[in-house]
Amino acid sequence: MPTTLLYTFIVAISVFAVYTLIPELFVHFFGIGSWKRHYSPGVTLTFDDGPDPRYTPRFLTVLAEQNVRACFFLVAEKAEKQPELVKSILDHGHTVGSHGYRHRHAWLMPPLKTWDLWNKAMEEMRRLTGQEPVYVRAPWGGVNLSFLLWCHFKGKKLISWSADGRDWRIERTPNHIMQRITGRTKEGTIVLLHDSGGDEGAPENTLAALKPLIMKIQKELKLPLVPLQLPGWSLPKRIGFRVWEKWEHFYGQRKQITRIDEHNIFRLGLTRYHGPELFNENGELIASAGDMIGEIHLDNTRFQSFGANIQKIGYNALKQARLSLPALASYISLNPGYKDIKVFLGVTLINRGVKGLGFNVTEFTNGNAGFIGFMQKIVYRVYNPSAKKDTEKLGTKPKVVWISKDALLEKYLTKKSSTQG
Known part of the structure; x- marks a missing residue:
């Protein structure tokens, strides 16, 4: 008898693990089967548990004021x-996802009940909005095997999160919510907030935190707030993107490469110059081997939104560069670290049209030119896999594009420092 009970217990635990614990581990720990982050340079705000007539309209007002x-x-x-509140959410330009039919944890639902309630949720959302949501998020974030199979067969994208303010608890102050989220925020972060549910009155704290949170993400972290959009990438492409992204973060921190603002295509750092002497428009020497110079980097994560082929990427990169240069000039003029820098340069395979922006183009004589060109092609393929075939048109050797500090400030400092297109 004890042996039978033991076997029964082991079988029960095994079934429970397969149905709940293992799916939970895959989704929340490994990120397999869900999207904990997206693949743009921005941050996305998401709100759960609504709609709520007491709070949701007020959230919509703040978001509209901040153009988010x-x-x-x-x-x-x-x-x-x-139904009118659902319509208002859509009319404000927001995306609607499904949080299930009832706010019930997946661990408490058997397989058939799971499918039944999620199908019912889809039917109701289709009736209210005219279409089924593509994005779904499980209540409490809890999943079971039946729910994951439902997502797969129904073609739904399960959205998790990478920054959570724990704002459903009334003791979480606005400052605590803001600090907890910003401490976990970087490119691609999906932020979890609540416009309803949780402890009574808790959304008031979230409302109080929302505007300061938006401002801090944009102005201090220098990241844009963007709608939720996910590429149709395979798992290997997503893994490749993440691996390369981690390398870029490491390299950027090591070289102290900084962003200009939340929209700028450029990042900026300082480095020692190793190349032929450079002279300005008046024939004056402005850089020789060993001098400190400003090093301009493209913010590679922004290439995803530039198009599906190299021609379109190049055109949009030039367009965004023209919009970004005034803010770059302003940043340089106000930053004491660049006071004695006389020239700013970058090394890139995408160099057509830069003379029209006031830059000079010279050959890259460094012996590593071929390797750097190869690495830049990898970057373009990682950040825009659909452009893979077109990268051969870029050639193999990058060019040095450079501009003197005086020319940069003279041409762009008086212009409006805005990158909004």
Whole structure:
């Protein structure tokens, strides 16, 4: 008898693990089967547990004032009672996702009930919005094997998160919510907040934190807030992107490469110059081997939105560069670290049209030119896999594009320092 009970217990634990614990481990620890982050240079705000007539309209007002588009994961049982509020969310330009029919943890639902309630949620959201949401998020973030299979067969994208303010608890102050989120925020972060649910009155703290949070992400972290958009990449491409992204973060920190603002295509650092002497427009020597110079880097994560082929990427890069240069000039003029720097340069395979921006183009004589060109092609393929075939048109050797500090400031400092297109 004891042996039978032991076997029964082992079988029960095994079934429970396969149905709940293992799927949970894959989704939240390994990030397999869900999207904990997206693949743009920006940050996305998401709101769970609504709609709520007491709070959701106020969230919409703050987001509209800050010109931010978010994703609202709606509980269908609540949404069917607030059709005008659902319409208002869409009218404000936000994305609507599904948070299930009822706010019930997946571990408490058997397989057939899981499918039944999620199908019911889709039917209700289709009735309210005219289409089924593509993005879904499980209540409490809890998943089971049946739910993951439902997502797979229904073609839904399961959205998790990478920064959580724990704002459903009333003791979380606005400052605590903001600090917890910004401490976990970087490119591609999906932020979890709540416009309803949790402890009574908790959304008031989230509302108080929302505007300062937006400002801090944009102005201090220098990251844009963007709608939720996910590429149709395979898992190997997603893994490749993440690996390269980690390398870029490491390299940027080691070289102290900084962003200009939340929209700028450029990043900036200082380095020792190793190349032929450079002379300005008046024939004066401005850089020789060993001098400190300003090193301009393209923010590679922004290449994803530039197009699907090299020609379009190049055109959009030039367009964004023209918009970004005034802010770059302003940043340089105000930053004491660049007071004695006389020239700013970059090394790139995408160099057509830069003379029209005031830059000079010279041959890259460094012996590593071929290797650097090869690495830049990898960058373009990582950040825009659809452009893989077109990278051969870039050639194999990058060029040095450079501009004197005086020319940069004279041409761009008086212009409006804005990168908004």
